[in-house]
Amino acid sequence: MKLFLIETKLPIQPPMPVNYRRTSLDRDTTFYVPKVECFACYDSGIVSNGDNLVNKYIPDYDKDQKGRQNGGQDLAIICHCKAAYGDSQSDDERERVGFRDSLGNIRTTDSIRGEPQALGVSLEKDKIRQIHTDRKACWENTAMVQNLVRNKIAKGEKYETPYYIQVVKEELTKVGDMFSFPSEKAIVKSMSDKQEV
Numbered sequence: 001m002k003l004f005l006i007e008t009k010l011p012i013q014p015p016m017p018v019n020y021r022r023t024s025l026d027r028d029t030t031f032y033v034p035k036v037e038c039f040a041c042y043d044s045g046i047v048s049n050g051d052n053l054v055n056k057y058i059p060d061y062d063k064d065q066k067g068r069q070n071g072g073q074d075l076a077i078i079c080h081c082k083a084a085y086g087d088s089q090s091d092d093e094r095e096r097v098g099f100r101d102s103l104g105n106i107r108t109t110d111s112i113r114g115e116p117q118a119l120g121v122s123l124e125k126d127k128i129r130q131i132h133t134d135r136k137a138c139w140e141n142t143a144m145v146q147n148l149v150r151n152k153i154a155k156g157e158k159y160e161t162p163y164y165i166q167v168v169k170e171e172l173t174k175v176g177d178m179f180s181f182p183s184e185k186a187i188v189k190s191m192s193d194k195q196e197v
Ligand SMILES: [Zn+2]
Pocket: 038, 039, 040, 041, 042, 043, 044, 045, 079, 080, 081, 082, 083, 084
C-alpha cells in the first residue's frame, strides 16, 4: 500500500492591511436622534434614567442616602412597550422570554434564598409614556442645536458652545484624580519603600 503525503503548506501571505478609513457616509457630521421606537427604555425593556427623568415621578429613585445618583441602586423599572414582552414569533432556540408575561405581569426569578423575586417594578403607563415623549423631544432639540453648531463649524462661522457641552467640559477638568485611590497610593509606597526582613 502506498501512502501519499499531501503538501498542505500554504504560500506565506503578506498581512492584510487593516482598513480603518470610514466611508464618506460614516463621516457625515449630522447628529442623529437614536433610532428606537421607545425612548423610555431605548427598546431594551428596562426604563433608562441617565437623564434623571424617572426622578420626576420617583424623586429618590437610584439615589443613595446622600442624594447622589447611583444607577443600579434600586430595582429596574420594566417598560410597558413591546420590548418588555417575550417574542412568540421567533423559533424555540431564539425565543426571548421577556420581562413581562402575556398578561403584562412582571416575571419572577429565584432569589439566592430560593424565593421568587420580581425581575423589576412597574411604573404607571401614562408616566412611562410621558418619559418617552419628554425624552424624545429632548433628543430632537439636541439634534437641532447640534446640527446648527456643526453647520457653523463646517462653514467656519462663529458659534456658541451649548451649555451642556460646557458643563461636561468643566466636569472633565475635575477627572484628574478619578483613578487615584488612596489604597493604591499606599501599595505603591510600600513597594517602593525599602523593607527590612
Ligand atoms: Zn419601552
